[in-house]
Amino acid sequence: MKSMDENTILHHRARFTSSSLKPQHSQNSKQAKHFPSYVDVPDLSQRVRLLCEILARDSVTDVEDALNSTGVQPHPELVEEVLKLSYGCPTSAVKFFRWVGLAHKPSTYAWNLMVDLLGKNEMFEPMWDAIRSMKQEGLLSTATFASVFGSYCVAGRFDEAFMTFNVMDKYGIEPNVVAVNSLLGAICHEENCTAKAFEFLQKIKSTIPPDADSYAILLEGWEKEGNVAKAKTTFGEMVISVGWDPQNRSAYDAFLTTLVCGSQTSEAIKFLQVMKGKNCSPGLKFFSNALDILVKQNDSAHALPLWDIMVGSGLAPNLIMYNSVIGLVCSNNDIENAFRFLDEMVFHGAFPDCFTYNMIFECLIKNNKVCEVSRFFIAMTKNECHPSHSNCAAAIEMLFDRDDPETAIGIWNYMLENEIRPIDESANALLIGLCKLGRFSELKRFANGVLDRRINISESTMGKLKNACYKEGRTARDMYNHLQLRWTSA
Structure with missing residues (x-):
């Protein structure tokens, strides 16, 4: 030189x-x-x-x-x-x-x-x-011209970018597929310009055959624009042109994500089955993104077969993905699959956390599964996962309504021992539950304990206690009047 x-x-x-x-x-x-x-x-x-x-x-x-x-x-x-x-x-x-x-x-x-x-x-x-x-x-090198492509495309001057590509050889740089891909990438980086890139590739492919990266760039562009029809066309052309390649994962990810985002998850699942047979399954990134989309769409019908394909391909979901799918099935009251995922996650090295347990606990409470709530509460606390304060309050209310006051009281005591805050909602649910069952001696003891701890008893709860105690008789009425004096002076 x-x-x-x-x-x-x-x-x-x-x-x-x-x-x-x-x-x-x-x-x-x-x-x-x-x-x-x-x-x-x-x-x-x-x-x-x-x-x-x-x-x-x-x-x-x-x-x-x-x-x-x-x-x-x-x-x-x-x-x-x-x-x-x-x-x-x-x-x-x-x-x-x-x-x-x-x-x-x-x-x-x-x-x-x-x-x-x-x-x-x-x-x-x-x-x-x-x-x-x-x-x-x-x-000069191809990298120099790649920079020029990017500058022209950012400025919206695509004709000059194409001109630059066409004059590369006059500057001693033979245009090759790397240059083609650099220009495709620069075009697709701009909003709603993938069609320009696709048109350029159609013109140039007879002289410079595209490679897997060429199609991956276009498919990522169609993904960004949400153009399902063009993505299908490009994917089909890619398979014919460069065949199936396990290394071309970014192209598969982009294509399948476009289908899922375009509400064509059934089509995506069909393609996944074909890809699996070609040893060209997408990576964990696609499944994670697809799961996020299906969770937002509350689409458990497609999420479950997608999940099974992922696991069947040898990919190990992480804790975030497990929590997403458990949250999805719980929102659809699918308790059976919630327990299925909870049982299998440890085999993939994803250990449930408090969020995991609380989603399932909430689902059991919402569906009035009295025995399951009792057993699950024991299991989650044994694994040092505290139930949330809102789940505790809902569980106490449900258990009293479904004739399991002992578990409800056990949850209350657990909240006190482990300082789960805020506790007001659970305290009110406990007192109302005892009142409904006519357990007035326990009501007196727990109500005094609540007041001793300066926990707020709502005016609505006091009204319900008053009605029940006054109907019960003199002893209950006197007990209420004593509580009412303490409550007003608190």
């Missing part, structure tokens, strides 16, 4: 100070992006911070003198770091780059950063000047 002599450097200087180079900042471009700067990086070296401050602070005409006054030697790593943090001041960055060239030959990476910096600021004429200079030095 030729060395960069002073004449070459001066040639670069002339180019970068041509009339095409006007002070432009990202804030004034269509992109209006906030580029990372030195103020966003707390642990920069003093030299990098000093140079970045000069580029951001000093006027363009003063930059070179300010840089000279620092005495800093612009070594390649330092230059690259400064350029990465100077996208917000492109004209000063050009001055800096020229100043660097007077002392050292910039690295290929620094040149590519310069091209990217200019492109991202929509300074396309000086960007092409830099590319022509890189060509003279033999520094």
